[in-house]
Amino acid sequence: xxxxxxxxxxxxxxxxxxxxxxxxxxxxxxxxxxxxxxxxxxxxxxxxxxxxxxxxxxxxxxxxxxxxxxxxxxxxxxxxxxxxxxxxxxxxxxxxxxxxxxxxxxxxxxxxxxxxxxxxxxxxxxxxxxxxxxxxxxxxxxxxxxxxxxxxxxxxxxxxxxxxxxxxxxxxxxxxxxxxxxxxxxxxxxxxxxxxxxxxxxxxxxxxxxxxxxxxxxxxxxxxxxxxxxxxxxxxxxxxxxxxxxxxxxxxxxxxxxxxxxxxxxxxxxxxxxxxxxxxxxxxxxxxxxxxxxxxxxxxxxxxxxxxxxxxxxxxxxxxxxxxxxxxxxxxxxxxxxxxxxxxxxxxxxxxxxxxxxxxxxxxxxx
Amino acid sequence: xxxxxxxxxxxxxxxxxxxxxxxxxxxxxxxxxxxxxxxxxxxxxxxxxxxxxxxxxxxxxxxxxxxxxxxxxxxxxxxxxxxxxxxxxxxxxxxxxxxxxxxxxxxxxxxxxxxxxxxxxxxxxxxxxxxxxxxxxxxxxxxxxxxxxxxxxxxxxxxxxxxxxxxxxxxxxxxxxxxxxxxxxxxxxxxxxxxxxxxxxxxxxxxxxxxxxxxxxxxxxxxxxxxxxxxxxxxxxxxxxxxxxxxxxxxxxxxxxxxxxxxxxxxxxxxxxxxxxxxxxxxxxxxxxxxxxxxxxxxxxxxxxxxxxxxxxxxxxxxxxxxxxxxxxxxxxxxxxxxxxxxxxxxxxxxxxxxxxxxxxxxxxxx
Numbered sequence: 020x021x022x023x024x025x026x027x028x029x030x031x032x033x034x035x036x037x038x039x040x041x042x043x044x045x046x047x048x049x050x051x052x053x054x055x056x057x058x059x060x061x062x063x064x065x066x067x068x069x070x071x072x073x074x075x076x077x078x079x080x081x082x083x084x085x086x087x088x089x090x091x092x093x094x095x096x097x098x099x100x101x102x103x104x105x106x107x108x109x110x111x112x113x114x115x116x117x118x119x120x121x122x123x124x125x126x127x128x129x130x131x132x133x134x135x136x137x138x139x140x141x142x143x144x145x146x147x148x149x150x151x152x153x154x155x156x157x158x159x160x161x162x163x164x165x166x167x168x169x170x171x172x173x174x175x176x177x178x179x180x181x182x183x184x185x186x187x188x189x190x191x192x193x194x195x196x197x198x199x200x201x202x203x204x205x206x207x208x209x210x211x212x213x214x215x216x217x218x219x220x221x222x223x224x225x226x227x228x229x230x231x232x233x234x235x236x237x238x239x240x241x242x243x244x245x246x247x248x249x250x251x252x253x254x255x256x257x258x259x260x261x262x263x264x265x266x267x268x269x270x271x272x273x274x275x276x277x278x279x280x281x282x283x284x285x286x287x288x289x290x291x292x293x294x295x296x297x298x299x300x301x302x303x304x305x306x307x308x309x310x311x312x313x314x315x316x317x318x319x320x321x322x323x324x325x326x327x328x329x330x331x332x333x334x335x336x337x338x339x340x341x342x343x344x345x346x347x348x349x350x351x352x353x354x355x356x357x358x359x360x361x362x363x364x365x366x367x368x369x370x371x372x373x374x375x376x377x378x379x380x381x382x383x384x385x386x
Numbered sequence: 387x388x389x390x391x392x393x394x395x396x397x398x399x400x401x402x403x404x405x406x407x408x409x410x411x412x413x414x415x416x417x418x419x420x421x422x423x424x425x426x427x428x429x430x431x432x433x434x435x436x437x438x439x440x441x442x443x444x445x446x447x448x449x450x451x452x453x454x455x456x457x458x459x460x461x462x463x464x465x466x467x468x469x470x471x472x473x474x475x476x477x478x479x480x481x482x483x484x485x486x487x488x489x490x491x492x493x494x495x496x497x498x499x500x501x502x503x504x505x506x507x508x509x510x511x512x513x514x515x516x517x518x519x520x521x522x523x524x525x526x527x528x529x530x531x532x533x534x535x536x537x538x539x540x541x542x543x544x545x546x547x548x549x550x551x552x553x554x555x556x557x558x559x560x561x562x563x564x565x566x567x568x569x570x571x572x573x574x575x576x577x578x579x580x581x582x583x584x585x586x587x588x589x590x591x592x593x594x595x596x597x598x599x600x601x602x603x604x605x606x607x608x609x610x611x612x613x614x615x616x617x618x619x620x621x622x623x624x625x626x627x628x629x630x631x632x633x634x635x636x637x638x639x640x641x642x643x644x645x646x647x648x649x650x651x652x653x654x655x656x657x658x659x660x661x662x663x664x665x666x667x668x669x670x671x672x673x674x675x676x677x678x679x680x681x682x683x684x685x686x687x688x689x690x691x692x693x694x695x696x697x698x699x700x701x702x703x704x705x706x707x708x709x710x711x712x713x714x715x716x717x718x719x720x721x722x723x724x725x726x727x728x729x730x731x732x733x734x735x736x737x738x739x740x741x742x743x744x745x746x747x748x749x750x751x752x753x
Contacts, residue, residue: 020428020643022421024413032636035414043637044411046391047402047584049713054389061387081586082449082611085632089611117610211633217414219448219586219635241608243484244449244456263718265452266578268586269399270410271638276387346416351630 025340026367028376029348030161030321031189032211032218033364035274039216042277043270050267058276059267063254065279069191069214069287070206070224072198078254079220079275080207080245081268084188087207087221089117090245091184095153095205095229097238098122103144103154103181105136109162109352110186114155121241126151132353133314133323135167138175145179152232153182158196159189162351164323164360165314166194173202182229188212191222192282193294193320193364204229210271213294213320215365216278219271281366294319297368301361304377308386313358320368322361323354327384332356335383343379392707393734395743396715397528397688398556399578399585400731402641406583409644410637417634425643426634430621432646436558436581436654437573437591439565445621446587446642447574447612448635451555454574454588456484457612458551462520462572462596464605465489470511470521470548472503476529476719477553481522488608493518499720500681500690502534505542512546519599520549525563526556529718531690531727532681533561540569549596555579558589559649560661560687560731571596577638580661580687582732583645586638648733661686664735668728671744675753680725687735689728690721694751699723702750710746 027034048055059078066077080090092114096102102123104115107130115125128144130136136156145151154176158167169185176183182204190196193213198206204226211218225233225247233247240246244265252262282290298319302312305324313323326332332349336359339345348360361376380386394401415422426445433444447457459481463469469490471482474497482492495511497503503523512518521543525534536552543550549571557563560580565573571593578585592600592614600614607613611632619629649657665686669679672691680690693699699716703726706712715727728743747753 020409020412020425020640020647022412022415022425022640025415025419027414027416029416031633032414032416040411040413040637042387044407045387045389046407047394047399047578048389048392049394049396049399050585052392052707052713058387058389082453083633083635086449086611089609113610120606120608120610209633211414211636217635217637218417218633219638239487241487242456243480243487244453266398266450266576266585268450268584268635268638269578270407270584270641271586271635273387273389274637280387340419346419 023344026345026372028367028372029346029362030360031209031362031364033215033362034367035215035217036281036366038281039274039277043217043274045270045273047269050269051263055269056261059272062272062276062279065283066222069279069282070198071196071200072224074198074224074226075255076230076251077224079222079272081265082221083218084207084209084221086245087209087223088114088186089242090223090247091205091207092117092121093240093242093245094233094247095182095184096121096123097236101126101148101151103128103148103151105156107134107136107163107165108132108157108160110157110160114157114186118155133163133165135165135316138171141172142175145175149179151179151181153184155184157186159187159194159318159320161189161321162354163314164318164321166316166318169201177202182232189318189320192290194318195291198224210275210278213365214278214282215367216274219268220275294363294368297363297373298322300370301363301373301377304373308381308384320362320364322363323358324361326357326359330384338383339379345376345379390711393712393739395734395739396713396729397727398576398729398731400582400729401734402582402584403648403733405648406641406644410584410641412637412640414636417636418630422636423628426639429639429643429646432650433589436646436649437565438563438567439591441565441591441593442622443597443614443618444591446589446639448632449588450585451574451576451588453612454576454590455481455553456609457590457614458572458574459484459488460607460609460612461600461614462549462551463488463490464603468493468515468518470495470515470518472521472523474501474503474530474532475499475524475527477524477527481524481553485522500530500532502532502683505538508539509542512542516546518546518548520551522551524553526554526561526685526687528556528688529721530681531685531688533683533685536568544569549599556685556687559657561685562658565591577642577645580732581645581649582734583641586635587642661730661735664730664740665689667737668730668740668744671740675748675751687729687731689730690725691728693724693726697751705750706746712743712746
């Protein structure tokens, strides 16, 4: 088993720094070892900085990004609850499915894939469904590359006594994202995108309004594995109050510790600015090649472009992989065969990678 | 962050071989990269050998052992189903809780912690609750060290048209476990016990009767993340039929690949014999020290002993950790303060470790 050294410029996983891979292979500790608990506490503290939150309940769920989505849903929703989900791509569609499986009546607010939602549209959805207890929205829609603004949303949501739940899988650590300033009540992300850690953990954060909702539940959380009423005793119990729940993925926690250390060494602002600059550099190059963007308001971390007429989707991606060792993403769901997704995430968002993928596309497309 | 090199002789995680740690730090591939799919296919094939099954649907769930338990429960149970759960420790208790969260009416068959169940007791449970559609039982009860025999059970279960679901978290790769020969319909395990891989994945296997049950479901599986009707399209789709579900924990899959390679290099029979021999060696030494076992029928992988009168639980464990770098487990649940759990799992089940932990206990206990 000798995995090749790919340059991962797809929708995730992103390239993992050597320092993170080295941390991953540090000796395995027990999950209740005092050393490990210190490492976990530091991970949670660094996650608070990256999420820009003071939320005590900020920790990595022991699963990949979709486990984070499910964790937010099962803990905040009770059977019969009405919720609004904003659907403009695969991940909004999934959020609707996940919340329906929790017994929610989901009112889908839909718009064209690639577009984002306005505050007016969201106000109208609450006016139409005033009993909605929660709204779910995707900050960074990985299937279309659309970048959803979130400022101003909390005022509308809170005026209706609802909670704001956000999918930030493809934005955390690469895009501006202010959990406390923006009034986000619950948020989840993944490690394998702008944090440049291998997949396997899903950072989440729950604010005081979400905690109050959970404390007032009348029913048990349907998932034992993701039940925050038990998880919080492990992650925020501290010292002697810490209660074993499940065996955490020890070595993945080391990797996330190192990945977050790197994020904070660079500085969150500088990192976000780098993602913006590399996106602009790629966009300029793609436009010279005549390649256009699908979303009107593109993410910096993920560039979703139209496959040009005359190019064969699978052939181009195979040549990128075989001749250059570069992975880019295909279109997902209804976008299959119509879109390429070029990720510039975390450690992968560099001048070297931007210029390389542009050169490779120029050659393969013969432009 | 410099984790110490502990000797992990608790209830898991177990010591991880250097080869596995090295595999863990191999370059991250994309989860749809052809190279990765080959690695995943090989992992599933090796898991079939270790589970001793031909079940096509054998794969690692993207979470730790409890995610495997939940995966079995949510896929095989529909709201209103009656099930029997055998409860003789923490993990049977948890299985009852997990299945109730799936909407099942759970008939708990209970016995003293540390004891195991007889075929007669199980027959009587089915006679009392003939509509039960499934029975859940723990092969290796990690909280008490009890080793539950499973031979002959399937005949009773199948006579009632029910399914046999088994928790093998602490036995897979260290104890005899014949999924096909013993008629087990669904089984889950963990990577961090007798397979000596870090925690983070939960190997599961579903047989044809379990598949038929899933195919006949009238309701959606309540967990999207663990929904086998979608997962099987990724894990058994093969070639062009493979459908993306979620981003698998890539590097953990490398580690499991290497861990399983090591298991099969040693040979399953030889490995099981080694676990038996090391257990006998430890037991003889503990008896010389006057330390007695809690279960009548002990696991080879986990030795659950009474804390002797006059010994302070926390002090002894702290001295083992600080002076020797040895981790052993405390008692779990009602066993807290009453039991120590000494694990001899996988890479940790060696003459060196047995003699070392005996020497350390002799010194610390002053015997």
